[in-house]
Amino acid sequence: MQSFEESAEAEAPAAGGDADGHTDRQFAITLARGLDVLRCFTAADPILDNKEISRRTSLPKPTVSRMTYTLTCLGYLRHLPWAGKYGKYELGPAVLSIGYPLLANIGLRQAAKEPMQGLADCARGWVTMGVRERLNMVYVETARSKDVIKSQADIGQTFPIVMSAMGRAYLAGLTEGERDAVINQIKVKTPEDWKKYAVHVEEGLADFRLRGFCLHHGAWNPHVHTVAVPMRRMHNDHIVVFNCVVPAHSIRRGQLEEDLGPRLVRMVRQIEHTLEAG
Numbered sequence: 283m284q285s286f287e288e289s290a291e292a293e294a295p296a297a298g299g300d301a302d303g304h305t306d307r308q309f310a311i312t313l314a315r316g317l318d319v320l321r322c323f324t325a326a327d328p329i330l331d332n333k334e335i336s337r338r339t340s341l342p343k344p345t346v347s348r349m350t351y352t353l354t355c356l357g358y359l360r361h362l363p364w365a366g367k368y369g370k371y372e373l374g375p376a377v378l379s380i381g382y383p384l385l386a387n388i389g390l391r392q393a394a395k396e397p398m399q400g401l402a403d404c405a406r407g408w409v410t411m412g413v414r415e416r417l418n419m420v421y422v423e424t425a426r427s428k429d430v431i432k433s434q435a436d437i438g439q440t441f442p443i444v445m446s447a448m449g450r451a452y453l454a455g456l457t458e459g460e461r462d463a464v465i466n467q468i469k470v471k472t473p474e475d476w477k478k479y480a481v482h483v484e485e486g487l488a489d490f491r492l493r494g495f496c497l498h499h500g501a502w503n504p505h506v507h508t509v510a511v512p513m514r515r516m517h518n519d520h521i522v523v524f525n526c527v528v529p530a531h532s533i534r535r536g537q538l539e540e541d542l543g544p545r546l547v548r549m550v551r552q553i554e555h556t557l558e559a560g
Contacts, residue, residue, distance in 0.1 A: 401545060
């Protein structure tokens with residue numbers, strides 16, 4: 283919990299006027315910072331202390347202490363007093379109350395569930411659906427083959443756009459102007475990611491122009507290979523991306539290009555047709 287010294291320490295203003303460089307007077311800086319705290323928690327790091335949250339958000343420790351205390355009072359975090367010297371935090375059930383209505387009301391998830399499972403079984407891998415969240419992609423639906431013992435394709439998992447076939451397919455689905463705007467944000471906010479993966483982004487865009495899908499031959503995770511296809515929802519101009527992931531040990535030479543990629547494209551077209559008919 284927050285000490286007297288922390289309470290007395292002045293809160294340093296964020297660079298550029300707020301937590302993310304916004305200068306709009308309507309922008310609620312405190313709310314943005316609280317959401318940034320929640321975004322620190324991932325499937326890979328579900329339990330964090332104030333020091334780690336401070337490092338990830340670049341917020342002062344007293345600010346983080348106030349944020350985690352408030353979020354705990356509201357049920358968005360749970361305090362674990364037994365973890366570490368001062369305790370740690372994990373996401374609380376109130377987070378589910380926010381996310382569930384969105385997931386439950388995405389008609390696309392319902393239309394996609396059966397064909398996704400069919401392709402996952404055929405590929406003996408897994409198929410996921412993702413959407414953009416700032417400069418990340420986040421899984422909102424997943425289907426696994428019974429042959430898959432373990433995968434990291436869990437709903438809510440996030441990763442940078444530039445790191446995977448799914449993110450590159452998202453970029454491929456944008457108009458040129460939209461793509462340039464997103465890439466500019468990536469260059470400014472995560473320059474190291476762009477430096478490391480820029481060449482892969484260009485390769486993904488070239489794949490999409492040539493084949494209609496993006497390929498990923500284990501550059502990020504050598505144990506899996508991936509194909510991905512974007513789908514632009516006509517009624518709201520919103521892009522979702524589907525990918526099919528196969529363990530490297532079970533894939534045949536050319537299977538991504540000649541079989542799974544075209545199958546994924548047909549699956550996406552089938553889902554589009556179902557949504558249009560409905």
